[in-house]
Amino acid sequence: MFFDTRPKVSVHVAQTGETFVCASDESLLQAMLRLGRKGIPVGCVNGGCGVCKVHIVEGQCRSLGPISRAHITAEEESAGYTLACRVAAVTPVRLEVTGKFEKPFRKGFANPANT
Numbered sequence: 001m002f003f004d005t006r007p008k009v010s011v012h013v014a015q016t017g018e019t020f021v022c023a024s025d026e027s028l029l030q031a032m033l034r035l036g037r038k039g040i041p042v043g044c045v046n047g048g049c050g051v052c053k054v055h056i057v058e059g060q061c062r063s064l065g066p067i068s069r070a071h072i073t074a075e076e077e078s079a080g081y082t083l084a085c086r087v088a089a090v091t092p093v094r095l096e097v098t099g100k101f102e103k104p105f106r107k108g109f110a111n112p113a114n115t
Ligand code: FES
Pocket: 041, 042, 043, 044, 045, 046, 047, 048, 049, 050, 051, 052, 053, 083, 084, 085, 086
């Protein structure tokens, strides 16, 4: 039996209300996928498509690799925008989806509580 003893922090997706735990050495998106959770749009999972663009509203993340300027400008990065597949949570995080698929989340289509 495998016990995952890595330190973990919680990640909360504002639009959907989803909360899941993220290990310190995995990306926010990897953690969500590992747990079979939803909330952040999933694309290439490698920093190439930009669909997982999020705004870190509360908490801190650390980079797991370069973040493409095609998807996140330097100004956006300093304002807390990043790619969920390229960062790991350092402290508990609350984020908002802001990428290409933000609109359905804003309208509540992805949140069964709004139906
Ligand atoms: S999933 Fe493609 S950039 Fe994150």
